[in-house]
Amino acid sequence: AQSVTQLDSQVPVFEEAPVELRCNYSSSVSVYLFWYVQYPNQGLQLLLKYLSGSTLVKGINGFEAEFNKSQTSFHLRKPSVHISDTAEYFCAVSDPGTYKYIFGTGTRLKVLA
């Protein structure tokens, strides 16, 4: 069965600094990969997704992620964060053609002034 690991439960970073949030998934022939953001007391909002094609995926709010099949990773990056990026970020994986989405335990990004 698929699994997703987000090793960092919390990541503090200063405003305008770069950030990388890590996500690893268990091996599979093919996968769909997602990053979601959750602001306080809200549902999850899709940041970006990888279904096929280019391994570098650009999303909303200046975020991007790179699919690395050999390392089974899908790390999320932003070159310069803002205070408003403070939120919880979830990585998710699904097997194409299935209904099941597996979510990681989340990473709390705290952007400091």
Place this chain on the structure above:
Amino acid sequence: DVKVTQSSRYLVKRTGEKVFLECVQDMDHENMFWYRQDPGLGLRLIYFSYDVKMKEKGDIPEGYSVSREKKERFSLILESASTNQTSMYLCASDLSGTVFFGPGTRLTVT
């Protein structure tokens, strides 16, 4: 834009009460989901439905049931609420491999 709405943002119920959480999506999606979100545990799938009247258990179905009588509506039922069901409940629907979430219902069982 896809819209997934949940009937309540906050709900407080007593132990033993029957609780209904309602979810509606407006994009004719076939797949709908109920997740439970708890700190440090991420999102865990309770039930999902792939068509009207069709449902499958997720990872933590115990203590819950669901109903899908119409395509746009997916209800989660707690037959007899218990304190360990205090949590954030997220409804979602799926289109072309992407999940869209509602705003969540924060349920407290006292």
